[in-house]
Amino acid sequence: MENHVKEILFxxxxxxxxxxxxxxxxxxxxxxxxxxxxxxxxGANVFMSDLMKAIDIPVExxxxxxxxxxxxxxxxxxxxxxxxxxxxxxDKHVILVEDLVDTGLTLNYLLKxxxxxxxxxxxxCTLLDKPERxxxxxDVKYKGFNIPDExxxxxxIDYAEKYxxxxxxxxxxxxxxxx
Ligand code: PRP
Numbered sequence: 001m002e003n004h005v006k007e008i009l010f011x012x013x014x015x016x017x018x019x020x021x022x023x024x025x026x027x028x029x030x031x032x033x034x035x036x037x038x039x040x041x042x043g044a045n046v047f048m049s050d051l052m053k054a055i056d057i058p059v060e061x062x063x064x065x066x067x068x069x070x071x072x073x074x075x076x077x078x079x080x081x082x083x084x085x086x087x088x089x090x091d092k093h094v095i096l097v098e099d100l101v102d103t104g105l106t107l108n109y110l111l112k113x114x115x116x117x118x119x120x121x122x123x124x125c126t127l128l129d130k131p132e133r134x135x136x137x138x139d140v141k142y143k144g145f146n147i148p149d150e151x152x153x154x155x156x157i158d159y160a161e162k163y164x165x166x167x168x169x170x171x172x173x174x175x176x177x178x179x
Pocket of ligand 1: 040041042043044066067068098099100101102103104105106107157158
């Protein structure tokens with residue numbers, strides 16, 4: 001797997017530092033509030049696992065599945081809502097946890113959807129942001145790293161469902177896509 005990697009953009013240590021920083025900020029902002037982190041599967045599951053450990057206040061977790069890409073590398077613009085939360089978000093302070101905001105279509109859809117429920121508040125957190133790719137304005141309260149418009153993998157993010165288990169974030173060699 002490692003021999004498919006072109007360049008490591010963020011090491012495990014750099015990611016850990018960023019996740020701790022975001023977690024501390026969230027704990028400070030939501031102290032005394034009913035916080036619910038909602039992980040947007042599948043990509044955000046690694047980030048979510050580390051992030052919740054970095055938040056030093058009580059937190060409830062849940063998972064949703066909404067995909068706009070399928071197996072393609074190009075956004076279809078269609079958001080498929082495949083799995084909803086198990087618990088209600090009523091009166092909870094919700095943070096939607098994403099690995100990556102690209103066009104913004106997925107998060108824009110999800111923020112609108114959750115803001116139409118009876119949550120106390122709904123915000124978003126993403127580890128990675130590709131601002132150059134944005135096609136819709138989406139407000140993201142917590143952001144980790146900005147990245148260039150390149151296809152990346154690792155730390156939960158896939159190419160054709162592989163490479164999610166790399167502990168760092170990297171670009172792949174072009175020949176990998178040619179296979
Ligand atoms: C990725 C990512 C976001 C979305 C961002 O998910 O996790 O949910 O794409 O793209 P957008 O800003 O252009 O909408 P993907 O659909 O690849 O599913 P996955 O997390 O299951 O890999």
